[in-house]
Amino acid sequence: MMREFVIENGIVIDDMDSVIDGIRTISGKEISDAETIRKFITEEKATKYYIDKKCTGKMQPDRDTVYLWLDSGYVDHNGNSIMISLLNNNFGGYTGHYFGTMDVLANAIKSYFPKNTRDINRNLSSLKNKYQNKIADRNHRHIDNEQEYLIMMCNGESGYSELESLINRLNIKFDDPIEEVQEIQPEVEAPEEHEPAYDMSFTEKEITVGLLFDTIDDMQDYINELLAELKKAGEDKAKLQELEKRNKDLEQALVEIRSFNGQHNTEPSEVKELTDGHDLLGRRGKILVLGATALDVKTMNGIAKLYGFKKDDFEYEVDYDKVVNFAGRSKLEKYSAVILGACPHKVQNLGDWSSLVEKCKNTEGMPIAIDARSRSGELKVTKESFREALLQICNELKCK
Template identity: 55%
Template sequence: MQEFMIDNGIVIDDIEGVMEGIAKLSGKQMPSPQTIKRFITNEKSTKFYIDDKCSCKMQPDRDTVYLWLDSGFTSSYGDPIMISLLNKGAGGYTGHFYGTMDSLAGSIGNFFPQNRRNITKNLGSLRIKYDNKISGRDHAHINDEQEYLIKTSNEASANTVMADLIKGLDITFPEVEVEPEPEIVQEVAKEEPGILMSKLEEEITIGLLLDKMEEREAYIDELLSIIERLNTENKLTKEKMQELEVKNTEYKRAFVELRANMPEHSEENKSESIGENIGHDLLGKKGRILVLGAASLDEKTMNGIAKQYGFERRDFVYETDYEKVKSMAGRVSYGERFSAIILGACPHKVSMLGDYSSFVEKCKNDENLPDTYETRTNSGELKLTKESFRKALEAMMKDLMEKRQEVLS
């Protein structure tokens, strides 16, 4: 195993294994260790000191057990990939573990099973702290390694000593008068027709343009989600938020029109292309789905199933901790906005239950709650499995499509 030093006292003891793991999680080519080192040492808030309860601090203290380094890369589901090093004492950290926050927190729970409840609680706080901290970075993540290296190199070169000296010289050059050359009258040749691109070349060119537009659209959606969170914290005016949302809606409408004029998106193929993202499109720009209740599936599996119906990862909010459901259930009525709720196994008694005998009954009868879909097995048990999750998604999509038709008619 080859060691690689990130900073004084901070060492990855199996750099090749870590780079291969990051490539596998991110779905990208294996990155250079120097790129990750540059990101960790140059960007803000890339070091997170973690104790045995997954509580995070930005500076080490006597309770620190792990050091999580933000690699700069994200998983295929958009989660940051962290490198976990173990506290070796005297300010030194060494190791080679890597993964998302969820997987690393799970590993802490395996070593300290008595702290699992606190680990789950603190993991939610850590995600919020992480999102707030990275908002001050020049580059939140590395979406493209080569592009990141070029940008950071250009930024560094703009501040070199030579650049500062040249600016300080304040050199001005006299304007040189150039006498106009005598106009030469030439016989106007017959204009030859330009060489036109073939239909295949046109399709390839437009396809590349669409790919870039899709990347830009995803980036704008990410920014809007951050802005929406800041808006809930009263850090952004409601009017400004609405203005940004209107602009993003106009951008998406233009993108849809462009795709509609592509040969592969002609009328005869329209039904197939619409189906690719139909789930996400049916939710609307603010709609989200709350998955509430204990589940026998992990979030990655549920996201994979939902993707088959055209949903995106950001369309879902998961709360599958049985104890947290008790407080989360009451907040649904008055807090975050959801288009629908998918129910797994829930406690009968939750907060703000009112006159209802159970939360399931409240979801069925309370008009203030979104449409609710229970994940029932063939035996009628309320249990979130692959099959029951698919059935709930299918029923929800059917209702959403009917509502869309009512609006359009």
């Protein structure tokens, strides 16, 4: 029996269970509750697109509207947004349960209106560009992890941002202001104290701080490039020397911030003991992350930095479809370690091995092979499983 699910007045998904199952399959994400999708559609910006038979997309319906595409919040393995398509019921509402990427939905329109194929192709390209521009203003572009998304939404509703919550917990005390300034300050009633929506775990803190450091490093690289270009252009030498001095001061400040963070980081002990990943790796080769992941590369680099690794210590092959041909065109022996995410069972040139995972773990001369598994046992690179994999790699490298 099909289960109807009301997104809002006049917008109904008439078989929500099949929609959720389908999105789980093509996204590889866990979805425990239909309310997550409803919350995303109703509370994020630019989630509704009214489509006519030529695939022209508008933000409001008109007399030519045939379909309503709802952004589910999830993306497929290639990063394409998964939309839910509902049909205009001619009574001012929209009902249905069809879903897929924009390309899949556009192909369905072509099958009903084949004479409009050229217009559909042109308008689809325009719609994709409009979509990317619109979602830039969202608080959360997509749902990477259902639980984390719902927590962040709760934080937003309670008036706390993640960064604000993190800063509040650092307990950094500044020197008292100059007495003369204190004397002229008007008395202000102390603001009412609020309990934070939740206590940020150490894992969340370390990932957030790691990503901040990663961003600062990228900015520092950019500054160095600009200074180099200014030198080539023959700019005023005195001005360049002043800029270089300020740049060195900034670099020193970053070193001191890192030192402060390390001295005040009290848990867990195994992370403190393993902050020399790059040195352990040495010249043995890089770490390969192979298979589809639930994280983007920047997040993984941020986590790895907490274990002392550098961005250049890693190579990523996270396109699920490309992994099929990977074993045939790459020598895994050149890597020091391999972290295995979601991999297809059938890949080329495996010989007698039943899977790439089995080959890595049982062939002599192969690199350290770590299964990145979620708590449920699923082969999946998550924040937790990636941390555990790095920890295990560090321990094994120490023993070599």
